[in-house]
Amino acid sequence: MENIMETKSLHLYYGDNQALKNINLQMRKNKITALIGPSGCGKSTYLKTLNRMNDLIEHVKIEGQVLLEGQDIYDPKVDVTMLRKRVGMVFQKPNPFPMSIYDNVAYGPRIHGIKKRSQLDELVETSLRGAALWDEVKDRLKKSAMGLSGGQQQRLCIARALAVSPQVLLMDEPTSALDPISTMKIEDLMVELKEKYTVAIVTHNMQQAARISDYTAFFLVGEMVEYADTEKMFSMPSDKRTEDYITGRFG
Numbered sequence: 001m002e003n004i005m006e007t008k009s010l011h012l013y014y015g016d017n018q019a020l021k022n023i024n025l026q027m028r029k030n031k032i033t034a035l036i037g038p039s040g041c042g043k044s045t046y047l048k049t050l051n052r053m054n055d056l057i058e059h060v061k062i063e064g065q066v067l068l069e070g071q072d073i074y075d076p077k078v079d080v081t082m083l084r085k086r087v088g089m090v091f092q093k094p095n096p097f098p099m100s101i102y103d104n105v106a107y108g109p110r111i112h113g114i115k116k117r118s119q120l121d122e123l124v125e126t127s128l129r130g131a132a133l134w135d136e137v138k139d140r141l142k143k144s145a146m147g148l149s150g151g152q153q154q155r156l157c158i159a160r161a162l163a164v165s166p167q168v169l170l171m172d173e174p175t176s177a178l179d180p181i182s183t184m185k186i187e188d189l190m191v192e193l194k195e196k197y198t199v200a201i202v203t204h205n206m207q208q209a210a211r212i213s214d215y216t217a218f219f220l221v222g223e224m225v226e227y228a229d230t231e232k233m234f235s236m237p238s239d240k241r242t243e244d245y246i247t248g249r250f251g
Contacts, residue, residue, distance in 0.1 A: 001028050001029070001031075002028065002029040003026040003027060003028060003029065004027055004028070004029040004068070004069060004167060004168060004198045005026075005027040005050060005066070005067065005068050005069075005087075005168060005198070005200075006025070006026045006027065006065075006066075006067045007023050007024060007025050007046075007049070007050075007064065007065065007066050007067070008024055008064055008065040008067070009022055009023075009024065009063070009064040009065070010022070010023040010024070010046075010049065010062070010063070010064035010065070010066065011023075011062070011063040011064055012042075012045060012046075012049060012054065012060065012061070012062050012063075013060070013061040013062075014057070014059060014060055015059045018222060019042050019045045019222050020042050020045055020046055020049070020222050021222045021223045022064075022223070023046060023064075023223075023224050024224070025046075025217055025224060025227055027168070027198060027200060027215075028198070028214065028215060029198050030194050030195065030196075030197070030198055031194060031198065031199075031214040031215060032190060032191070032194050032199040032200075032201060032212055032213040032214050032215075033198075033199070033200045033201070033213060033214070033215045033216070033217065034200075034201050034202075034203055034208075034209035034212070034213035034215070034216045034217070034230065035047060035200065035201070035202045035203070035216075035217050035219060036202075036203060036204075036206065036209050036216060036217070036218055036219070036245070037218055037219035037220055037225075037245070038220070038245070038250070039204075041219040041220050041221060041222065042219050042221070042222040042223075043202045043217075043219045044172050044173075044202050046219065047170050047172055047200060047202050048170075048172075049062065049066055050066060050073075050087055050168070050170055050200065051073075051083060051084050051087035051088075051089055051168075051170060052073060052074070052080055052083060052084070053089065055080065062074060068083070068086065068087065068167075068168070069167075073087075081111075085108070085112060085164045085165075085166065086166055086167050086168065087166060087167070087168045087169075087170060088161030088162070088164065088166035088168070088169050088170065089161065089169075089170045089171075089172070090154070090157050090158055090161055090169065090170070090171045090172070090174050091157070091172050091174075092172050092173040092174065092176055092177060093177050094150055094153030094154040094156070094157050094177070095157060096145035096146065096148070096153050096156050096157060096160075097145065098144065098145075098146055099144070099145065100141065100142050100143060100144060100145065101128075101137050101140065101141050101142075101143060101144075101145045101148070101156060102124055102141040102142060104145045104156055104159075104160050105123070105124045105127050105128060105156070105159050105160055105163050106120045106123065106124055106163070107160065107163075108160060108161075108163045108164040109123050109163050109164060112164060123163055124141070124163070125138075126162075127159040127160070127162045127163040128156075128159045130158075130159065130162045130193070130196075131155040131156065131158040131159035131162060131189065132155060132185060132188070132189050132192075133152060133155040133156060133159055136152060137152070137156075149182070150177060150178055150179070150182065151178050151179065151181070151182025151183075151185060151186070152182075154174060154175070154177075154178060154182065154186060155185070155186065155189065158174075158186075158189065158193075162193075162197075166197060167197065167198060168197065168198045168199075168200065169193065169197045169198070169199045169200075170200050170201075171190070171199065171200070171201040171202070172201075172202045173201075173202050173203060173204060174186055174201065175187070175203075175205075175208070176203075176204065176205075183208075187208065187211060187212050190212050191212055194214075201213065206234075206246060209230065209234075210230060210234050213230045214229070214230060215227065215228065215229060215230055216228065216229075216230045216233045216234070218233070218237075218239075218241075218242045218245060218246075220241055220245070225239050225241050225242055226238060226239045226241075226242045233246070234246060
């Protein structure tokens, strides 16, 4: 099975504090990989290394390799803007821009040089359909995105990420701020998205990881304890610590 992203001997330090220790993880193409573990275990930090979001933090030092289709994304020759086009990110709290629904989705394509109205119209519609939001907003594209509900705003942020045609979609607890119905919509959506994209999701919700992911990685204090097929990990974890976490003995 083809890997699209891979980290090799990845270590990350915030100043003197080591936040990630020797992470070796392969992300399979067109699959959903869930990253689970207690708060502060490094899973969000790991996710952010995959599109260099940690570059924005001072005193971060990274050792090892992060490969996207075999190319090290930390190579000085890599254009970070292009990298983030290929590896999109959706955050925990919906963060639409204070502009119209249409302009939110068209924002990325415009930055990457698409100016033609007909092309933008098509991209906006395709992306909103891809995020299962088109039917709810097609009559109010010119209205502010801030008027949408939380669940709709989060799907808008997914549409915004899709608009630049990424290969990989990173999601950092994308449903933790949402109600159960919105959460279900986004879970259904993720399962559909993997037909076209590779998805990595950080989640605190064990049931969510079990429901939607193909592979799961369990993090603990900056280390990856175990990585396996989700079904196997939830039924027969090979490490006692994974079993304790999944069964709720700690975390």
